[in-house]
Amino acid sequence: MKFFERDNELIQIVDGLVNVPALTNKLTNQLSTEEPFYVMDIDEIVRKHQNWIEKMPRVVPHYAVKCNDNDVVCATLAALGASFDCASKGEISKILGFGVSPDRIIFANPMKPSSHLRYADANNVKTMTFDSDVELHKIKTISPDAKLVLRIRCEAEKALCPLGKKFGCDPEEEAPRLIKIARSLNLEIVGISFHVGSGCADFPIYFKAISYARDLFDYAKTFGYEMNLLDIGGGFPGEKGTIIDEVAMIVNSALDKFFPDKSIRIISEPGRYYVSAAFTLITAVQSKRVCLDPKTRAIDRMMYYLNDGVYASFNCILYDHQMPKPVLLRQHDGKKYNSTIWGPTCDALDQLVENIQLPELHIDDWVMFENMGAYTIPVASPFNGFPLPKVYCYISKDTWEMLNDLCPVNESSFCFPVGNEITMNYEDIACA
Numbered sequence: 012m013k014f015f016e017r018d019n020e021l022i023q024i025v026d027g028l029v030n031v032p033a034l035t036n037k038l039t040n041q042l043s044t045e046e047p048f049y050v051m052d053i054d055e056i057v058r059k060h061q062n063w064i065e066k067m068p069r070v071v072p073h074y075a076v077k078c079n080d081n082d083v084v085c086a087t088l089a090a091l092g093a094s095f096d097c098a099s100k101g102e103i104s105k106i107l108g109f110g111v112s113p114d115r116i117i118f119a120n121p122m123k124p125s126s127h128l129r130y131a132d133a134n135n136v137k138t139m140t141f142d143s144d145v146e147l148h149k150i151k152t153i154s155p156d157a158k159l160v161l162r163i164r165c166e167a168e169k170a171l172c173p174l175g176k177k178f179g180c181d182p183e184e185e186a187p188r189l190i191k192i193a194r195s196l197n198l199e200i201v202g203i204s205f206h207v208g209s210g211c212a213d214f215p216i217y218f219k220a221i222s223y224a225r226d227l228f229d230y231a232k233t234f235g236y237e238m239n240l241l242d243i244g245g246g247f248p249g250e251k252g253t254i255i256d257e258v259a260m261i262v263n264s265a266l267d268k269f270f271p272d273k274s275i276r277i278i279s280e281p282g283r284y285y286v287s288a289a290f291t292l293i294t295a296v297q298s299k300r301v302c303l304d305p306k307t308r309a310i311d312r313m314m315y316y317l318n319d320g321v322y323a324s325f326n327c328i329l330y331d332h333q334m335p336k337p338v339l340l341r342q343h344d345g346k347k348y349n350s351t352i353w354g355p356t357c358d359a360l361d362q363l364v365e366n367i368q369l370p371e372l373h374i375d376d377w378v379m380f381e382n383m384g385a386y387t388i389p390v391a392s393p394f395n396g397f398p399l400p401k402v403y404c405y406i407s408k409d410t411w412e413m414l415n416d417l418c419p420v421n422e423s424s425f426c427f428p429v430g431n432e433i434t435m436n437y438e439d440i441a442c443a
């Protein structure tokens with residue numbers, strides 16, 4: 012298995028804990044304000060994984076690659092033994108490239124392009140979701156020995172990104188019909204899946220969804236299906252300060268009630284849970300406009316133009332309904348002004364914050380945004396020729412050694428000494 016294999020980016024191993032504020036301070040002293048960058052805390056991802064195992068020991072997480080396909084994220088989770096939710100040929104190929112075995116991948120896109128399905132089949136990725144009869148016929152032709160997971164719809168009342176309009180069949184009307192069709196096509200259904208909505212704020216919905224799944228396990232049995240997989244999807248919070256204790260309690264009690272049989276495999280597809288807090292984005296003020304009140308000539312509003320915007324990292328404002336909060340990295344005293352923060356492109360849609368009270372900022376002032384790991388990097392585009400942020404990855408020595416035990420790294424992997432840190436090139440690090 013390969014651990015880190017990306018060129019031109021570095022992982023730095025630090026003594027003690029990964030101290031993001033201290034590392035940010037150091038980087039802002041070294042780097043040009045021209046280009047935005049991320050500080051990534053690998054330990055945070057490892058902590059999230061350990062926390063998941065502690066809080067929901069029966070549920071095997073399959074990281075949703077779509078959320079952030081950064082190589083270090085994927086390699087870290089692969090080394091930790093997590094499994095993966097892939098939505099396309101590209102994602103499957105990437106994860107297989109880390110040496111992950113195909114049975115640790117669920118192809119969790121209910122609508123699969125035929126060529127992607129052919130690729131999955133040829134590479135032994137057999138577990139996949141479906142929610143329509145047309146897809147069943149396609150699967151019958153291309154991957155007749157697939158292990159099918161029927162995705163039902165059971166939506167949270169409150170979620171940042173509801174998914175039920177597009178995916179999931181009705182659990183009471185359509186699901187029984189699809190089970191019958193699958194039977195008539197002699198296809199194997201192994202389980203039920205659902206996704207309550209990304210950024211779910213209605214955790215009791217998991218209980219209801221798990222109870223629907225139970226009913227369908229029983230119904231499918233009457234057609235000779237002995238289902239053995241329950242996939243509880245994503246929707247788990249991941250920002251700093253959020254915890255999964257409440258949702259874990261609800262999930263665990265639903266599993267005890269509806270799936271006491273421990274031989275049933277329970278899996279999940281968390282995305283933002285793993286990566287949101289691990290990425291901190293550092294931007295800088297590139298330009299500024301002072302808007303005066305036409306009558307009084309007093310300052311009415313400040314407008315700041317940062318070097319990252321909605322076409323790049325802040326696409327999460329448009330697509331993930333986030334409201335990122337700017338944090339100033341320098342102490343600014345004095346009067347506060349109504350301020351608007353823009354991205355760098357020529358589009359007026361490129362607005363990050365419309366109205367905020369801020370002290371006066373100046374060109375080259377750094378502005379930080381935390382919790383920027385989910386649904387940012389994979390969607391970002393260098394529109395208008397603005398470069399995408401580079402990712403600086405940090406890991407504590409203890410965590411590095413732990414991962415290294417799981418997936419050894421050879422001596423020549425270490426290079427480019429920077430200060431007192433050991434800096435590692437991602438290239439050519441082959442793991443056992």
Ligand SMILES: Cc1ncc(COP(=O)(O)O)c(C=O)c1O
Pocket residue numbers: 075078096119120174206208209210211244245246247280281282283284
């Ligand atoms: C099928 C599927 N699984 C998992 C996820 C990840 O969800 P989350 O980031 O809320 O955990 C998504 C997100 O859209 C998804 O569509």
